[in-house]
Amino acid sequence: MTIINQVISYINKNHSDLLQALWQHISISLIAMLITILIAIPLAIALINHRRIGEFFLQVTGVIQTIPSLAVLGILIPFVGIGTVPAIIALVLYAIMPVFQNTYAGLTNIDPVLLEAADALGVTPQFKLFKVELPLAMPMILSGIRIATVLVIGTATLAALIGGGGLGTYILLGIQTNNNTALLVGAILSAILALLANWLIEVLSKVPLKRIGIGVLTLVIIGLGGTIGHNLLKPQTETVTIAGKLGGEPEALINMYKDLIEQNDSKVKVSLKPNFGGTSFLFKGLRSNKIDIYPEFTGTILQTLVQGNHTVNHDPHIAYEDARKDVKQQFNMTYLKPMAYQNNYAVAVRRGTANRYHLRTISDLARVSKQLSGAFDPDFYQQSNGYPGLTKTYGLHLKSAKTMEPSLRYEALADKRVDVTDGYTTDPQIKEYHLVVLKDNQHFFPTYQGAPLMKASFAKQHPAIVKQLNRLSGKISIRDMQNMNYQVTVKHRKASVVAREYLTDHHYLK
Amino acid sequence: MIELLNVNKEYQEQHALDHLSLTINDGELFVLVGPSGSGKTTLLKTINRLVVPTSGQVKIDGKDVADVDLQQLRRRIGYVLQTGALFPNMTVAENASVQLDNLKWPAEKKHERIAELMTEVGLDPDHFLDRMPSELSGGEAQRVGIVRALAAKPGLVLMDESFSALDPVSRRQLQQIVINLHRDLDSTIVFVTHDMHEALRLADRIAVVYNGKLQQVGTPTEILTEPANAFVSSFFADEQQTDQLLGQVLAAGFGRPAKPNEPGTKMVKGQSIFEWATALQKSQIDQVIVDDTALSDHDLIDYLASLETEGDHH
Numbered sequence: 062m063t064i065i066n067q068v069i070s071y072i073n074k075n076h077s078d079l080l081q082a083l084w085q086h087i088s089i090s091l092i093a094m095l096i097t098i099l100i101a102i103p104l105a106i107a108l109i110n111h112r113r114i115g116e117f118f119l120q121v122t123g124v125i126q127t128i129p130s131l132a133v134l135g136i137l138i139p140f141v142g143i144g145t146v147p148a149i150i151a152l153v154l155y156a157i158m159p160v161f162q163n164t165y166a167g168l169t170n171i172d173p174v175l176l177e178a179a180d181a182l183g184v185t186p187q188f189k190l191f192k193v194e195l196p197l198a199m200p201m202i203l204s205g206i207r208i209a210t211v212l213v214i215g216t217a218t219l220a221a222l223i224g225g226g227g228l229g230t231y232i233l234l235g236i237q238t239n240n241n242t243a244l245l246v247g248a249i250l251s252a253i254l255a256l257l258a259n260w261l262i263e264v265l266s267k268v269p270l271k272r273i274g275i276g277v278l279t280l281v282i283i284g285l286g287g288t289i290g291h292n293l294l295k296p297q298t299e300t301v302t303i304a305g306k307l308g309g310e311p312e313a314l315i316n317m318y319k320d321l322i323e324q325n326d327s328k329v330k331v332s333l334k335p336n337f338g339g340t341s342f343l344f345k346g347l348r349s350n351k352i353d354i355y356p357e358f359t360g361t362i363l364q365t366l367v368q369g370n371h372t373v374n375h376d377p378h379i380a381y382e383d384a385r386k387d388v389k390q391q392f393n394m395t396y397l398k399p400m401a402y403q404n405n406y407a408v409a410v411r412r413g414t415a416n417r418y419h420l421r422t423i424s425d426l427a428r429v430s431k432q433l434s435g436a437f438d439p440d441f442y443q444q445s446n447g448y449p450g451l452t453k454t455y456g457l458h459l460k461s462a463k464t465m466e467p468s469l470r471y472e473a474l475a476d477k478r479v480d481v482t483d484g485y486t487t488d489p490q491i492k493e494y495h496l497v498v499l500k501d502n503q504h505f506f507p508t509y510q511g512a513p514l515m516k517a518s519f520a521k522q523h524p525a526i527v528k529q530l531n532r533l534s535g536k537i538s539i540r541d542m543q544n545m546n547y548q549v550t551v552k553h554r555k556a557s558v559v560a561r562e563y564l565t566d567h568h569y570l571k
Numbered sequence: 572m573i574e575l576l577n578v579n580k581e582y583q584e585q586h587a588l589d590h591l592s593l594t595i596n597d598g599e600l601f602v603l604v605g606p607s608g609s610g611k612t613t614l615l616k617t618i619n620r621l622v623v624p625t626s627g628q629v630k631i632d633g634k635d636v637a638d639v640d641l642q643q644l645r646r647r648i649g650y651v652l653q654t655g656a657l658f659p660n661m662t663v664a665e666n667a668s669v670q671l672d673n674l675k676w677p678a679e680k681k682h683e684r685i686a687e688l689m690t691e692v693g694l695d696p697d698h699f700l701d702r703m704p705s706e707l708s709g710g711e712a713q714r715v716g717i718v719r720a721l722a723a724k725p726g727l728v729l730m731d732e733s734f735s736a737l738d739p740v741s742r743r744q745l746q747q748i749v750i751n752l753h754r755d756l757d758s759t760i761v762f763v764t765h766d767m768h769e770a771l772r773l774a775d776r777i778a779v780v781y782n783g784k785l786q787q788v789g790t791p792t793e794i795l796t797e798p799a800n801a802f803v804s805s806f807f808a809d810e811q812q813t814d815q816l817l818g819q820v821l822a823a824g825f826g827r828p829a830k831p832n833e834p835g836t837k838m839v840k841g842q843s844i845f846e847w848a849t850a851l852q853k854s855q856i857d858q859v860i861v862d863d864t865a866l867s868d869h870d871l872i873d874y875l876a877s878l879e880t881e882g883d884h885h
Contacts, residue, residue, distance in 0.1 A: 174652055174653070174654065174656045175656055175658060175659075177621065177652065177656070178650070178652055178656040178658070179658075179669075180621060180645070181619055181621055181645055181648075181650035181652075181729075182645060182646070182650060182669050182670050182673070182719070183641070183642040183643070183644065183645025183646035183647075183648075183670065183673060184642070184669060184670075184673050185642065185673055188669075188672070188673055192658070192660075192661070193658055193660075196658075196660040197658075197659070197660060199660075
């Protein structure tokens with residue numbers, strides 16, 4: 062019961078955002094299906110009398126189908142960037158196979174006697190296609206479209222991974238922030254959507270084609286009229302797009318950016334894209350002007366984004382200066398001054414473990430590491446500034462060390478299934494589970510400080526926005542950030558509310 | 572006039588049609604008969620070029636069908652397939668007017684023509700025009716098939732084993748419809764069948780096809796009385812007929828009372844119909860007298876055709 066109540070209250074609280082995501086989901090799926098139909102059906106028609114090429118295409122579409130959707134997205138990003146476009150392309154690639162296969166099968170399995178009759182009566186090719194072949198293949202074609210639509214609506218949840226939006230945003234958010242309610246809402250809504258679409262197509266398949274055509278035309282006219290009207294009535298404002306990585310912390314940050322910018326200049330409208338994706342998605346989005354600003358860490362810029370072999374300096378000021386110079390030089394981007402808190406890697410243990418073995422530093426942990434087991438984020442487990450580095454620098458040799466989905470490893474630690482895990486200093490779970498962060502006494506971990514990143518041209522054209530964002534430089538302590546994360550991720554309060562509270566409490570807003 | 576000149580069709584080095592020549596006259600009800608696999612359907616389909624001959628020429632009214640626009644050609648030829656072959660997505664009316672639609676007839680004229688033909692084949696237009704093919708019996712579907720073939724008033728109608736899938740009663744009714752329509756219209760009809768009773772019943776002239784070769788062309792009487800070779804005689808003379816005696820013909824009600832001293836070869840009831848056929852062939856006036864009944868060559872053909880309903884239930 063509690064789960065149902067949670068879902069209902071979550072929907073009530075977020076209904077406008079959910080509606081927007083739902084609409085996005087529907088439009089992505091619809092556009093993908095339209096393109097699919099426009100490609101697959103004419104292709105199948107063209108190949109009716111070229112069976113060998115037809116069979117070849119069946120094989121090709123079948124092979125495409127076997128490529129994991131994530132891989133397709135990965136392959137597409139270098140060519141078409143991020144956002145809805147690659148999502149739609151990937152969906153089309155998936156949907157083509159069922160539509161093409163069914164259309165082709167429908168068209169090539171018509172009773173040959175009927176085709177002979179049509180030929181013998183001397184009908185025109187158009188008559189044969191539209192009055193005989195297509196109507197006879199229609200049940201097959203429609204069932205292909207139905208299968209593809211259900212597939213597309215399900216797969217469209219992956220669009221969220223590359224900033225395409227839609228209901229997947231909630232599923233992803235749910236996984237990232239360990240919020241089962243959001244996950245359920247996203248999953249249930251997309252399932253209902255798929256079922257509804259399935260039902261709708263089945264109903265429509267019994268309606269004469271002519272009436273469907275008139276219906277679609279009416280909808281298009283209404284839609285176009287609405288959009289044009291909406292655009293005419295909209296006041297002239299500038300829209301600035303700010304995106305954030307997955308998780309509660311960037312969402313809280315970009316909400317603060319929005320409040321600061323909008324209260325300063327009412328003509329600027331800030332559009333937020335929280336949970337937009339991983340580092341490379343966001344950076345590409347910034348470079349292709351899809352987004353204007355996003356908060357990035359000094360360490361990430363130095364280690365992932367800029368070219369050259371960088372060790373991140375342990376002095377945060379030097380690390381920031383390195384990052385600022387390189388990103389300016391290599392990408393002509395402006396990196397504003399960072400906030401106070403450092404979001405570093407951390408090694409955490411339960412308070413009980415710390416007390417029993419008298420652990421304060423990572424060196425202390427290394428001493429007893431053979432008796433303890435650990436679970437780590439897959440990245441941390443592999444990269445040289447993660448677990449392998451700890452082994453090298455501190456001589457840390459755990460009894461067992463495995464990888465685990467980031468959102469689950471804290472629970473595993475709290476449930477005493479493992480004794481050690483990695484994390485970030487601002488993680489709210491540290492507060493939630495009363496964990497102890499061991500001191501990095503040999504300064505092994507690089508320092509990560511967050512600050513807004515934007516194109517230099519954007520910064521030059523918007524000095525007022527730069528000024529507002531700079532108000533946060535040197536502010537927000539590690540405790541502040543940990544608390545905000547706790548509010549958003551553990552207490553499931555809205556990031557916008559938590560951000561507004563912080564700004565109000567600290568007198569940023571008039 | 573339809574002329575097939577040295578028509579040859581090879582499938583994988585097998586002769587489906589082996590250098591075959593044939594002339595079909597205008598207005599004839601011409602039947603192509605032969606066992607299955609004989610090439611008769613292939614022959615029929617060379618006329619509307621559903622089958623393209625490997626060599627040889629097919630001419631309709633002196634024009635080679637290879638040189639004319641195919642769709643134009645086919646729209647002027649009626650075609651009735653083995654089953655109704657009605658389009659299941661269209662109503663009876665839509666099916667019947669396929670050719671008229673493609674010839675762009677105005678709606679009213681179209682409806683009038685279809686309704687007229689529906690009546691002629693014994694289907695009430697008010698009752699049937701809006702039905703779907705799935706709601707029709709086999710016989711009804713084939714009647715609609717005939718309406719569809721005749722709608723555009725074609726000078727030539729091709730019928731490919733059109734009644735062989737029907738039950739004997741429907742088959743007989745439809746044969747009668749074809750005979751009536753042929754009498755009322757002046758179309759040429761080329762009819763393919765493997766059933767020699769059907770051939771005898773319908774044909775003005777019969778062509779016997781076997782192994783892709785033309786065995787004999789002639790009127791039903793000629794075929795029966797002067798079979799050109801062993802194949803033709805065996806095809807037309809199965810046990811049933813040679814066992815039949817003239818007494819059975821009389822008992823079935825054939826013949827008419829003979830006038831006193833009417834000419835004709837005298838025969839007795841105990842003689843077989845094979846002897847009857849031979850006698851007819853020799854006779855100058857095509858009739859024989861059994862007791863006081865005169866039997867003509869038409870009686871022989873009608874009698875043979877009638878046997879089908881009693882003995883030949885396939």
